[in-house]
């Protein structure tokens with residue numbers, strides 16, 4: 002410790018001048034601001050402030066608690082005056098299930114702030130909020146977000162749930178985290194002068210290194226993340242927090258750790274994944290779900306693994322309609338199939354929501370490295386342009402700081418747009434194992450998070466993609482379009498259910514797998530008997546699929562931008578009620594009187 006005494010004193014001095022850990026200098030006020038990042042505590046404060054400002058439209062629910070006991074909240078946006086929550090199509094949004102992917106939380110907070118702030122001001126949003134119900138959970142991995150801000154970090158760590166695990170099987174758990182050796186709040190990189198190293202100083206920018214070509218003389222060895230051997234086992238940084246990945250721990254297509262790293266010992270072993278699944282299960286009106294991550298600029302749909310096979314054609318049509326529109330809303334982002342265009346995952350949350358809850362699930366991978374290029378339009382069309390590495394979007398195992406193809410532009414972005422805040426210049430350090438080394442490189446708020454001045458654009462566009470899907474949850478009308486006396490005391494009643502939006506009242510996958518009962522259309526009346534009834538397949542050729550038993554109850558799904566027509570033959574007279582009910586599209590009824 003003595004070695005670091007000057008650093009320690011400086012750190013102490015700085016910490017006296019800065020707000021306490023978990024706090025920043027930004028006040029949390031409604032309307033919320035989106036030119037800085039919210040700590041975990043500030044997210045909670047923001048949700049409470051929104052609830053307090055709009056009590057008539059919101060409910061603040063505790064979803065559950067994290068491994069370290071931090072509450073995880075959902076803010077529900079619903080207008081009880083226009084109907085109960087479960088009587089409306091539900092839209093689910095979460096963020097930050099990976100602790101370091103923090104701008105996902107800002108997208109969710111922005112969506113809340115925008116919907117509530119525009120209510121009563123903007124006609125479209127007012128109508129949307131009155132007719133739909135939004136469940137928004139900005140931060141799923143509360144511990145991860147807390148530690149991302151409070152502790153020294155790389156841009157990629159603190160992703161895991163805080164379930165201790167012995168990564169190196171030495172009998173100790175989480176005993177060797179990276180260490181902030183220079184006390185600047187970041188875990189940067191360590192390098193050492195080494196004529197046999199694989200890297201040399203980049204001739205264009207002395208702060209960067211490039212890999213040597215065969216036969217070239219080396220200059221640097223990169224030693225990895227800042228750290229020392231905390232437990233004296235000869236390895237450095239070998240057992241940090243976790244690793245149980247909150248997005249590999251869900252109970253659909255779950256695979257053990259030897260297949261899927263981070264799976265946990267069993268599905269829903271995480272306190273918050275289990276609580277969240279229960280919370281979602283109690284909201285069967287959810288039609289569409291979004292979970293936000295970083296990074297790569299992608300809107301992903303499933304399947305998450307190849308073995309599942311492709312989704313049903315009619316469901317793909319819905320995904321394409323929403324996904325292609327999202328691509329237009331956020332130029333540069335690509336709508337992709339998770340397993341095929343990115344990589345396979347097992348036990349992730351959106352696949353669970355899609356396959357077991359019957360929602361249409363999307364993953365939003367926020368932020369593109371290309372957005373922090375430093376190049377003019379003229380230069381960008383040149384032939385010798387650096388191209389992003391092919392696997393750039395990969396999260397998890399991939400380390401963005403190792404992608405050197407765009408580094409020269411990113412560091413100029415750092416110089417001229419972030420005024421040096423994203424990159425730490427190399428400086429000397431006396432390391433207990435390596436001797437004289439240098440510490441420097443990209444800081445924790447770089448690489449996967451947009452510079453704060455670009456945050457508002459990102460959150461507005463992505464919230465708009467959610468809003469487009471929300472507008473496309475089912476909107477059903479019911480009409481009785483024919484009442485015809487047929488003789489023999491019979492009346493023919495014809496009904497039409499029409500969906501003005503793209504999402505069907507039940508996904509085709511949910512229908513095929515019989516996840517839950519289909520929509521019901523019921524004809525009733527005290528003085529009536531339904532003698533026949535069925536779905537009209539062709540009204541001109543009068544083809545009706547009559548239902549053999551209990552014709553007064555019909556089961557159906559109303560397709561997106563489509564209709565379903567039924568025909569009933571009724572004997573008797575008096576009041577007649579046609580009632581429709583759907584998990585995803587609410588209830589409607591019509592009453593007429595037969596003479």
Ligand SMILES: [Ca+2]
Nearest residue numbers: 167169173240
């Ligand atoms: Ca260990």
Ligand SMILES: [Ca+2]
Nearest residue numbers: 181183185187
């Ligand atoms: Ca550091």
Ligand SMILES: [Ca+2]
Nearest residue numbers: 177230232236
């Ligand atoms: Ca060690």
Ligand SMILES: [Ca+2]
Nearest residue numbers: 169171232234
């Ligand atoms: Ca160890």
Ligand SMILES: [Zn+2]
Nearest residue numbers: 099102294295
């Ligand atoms: Zn993620």
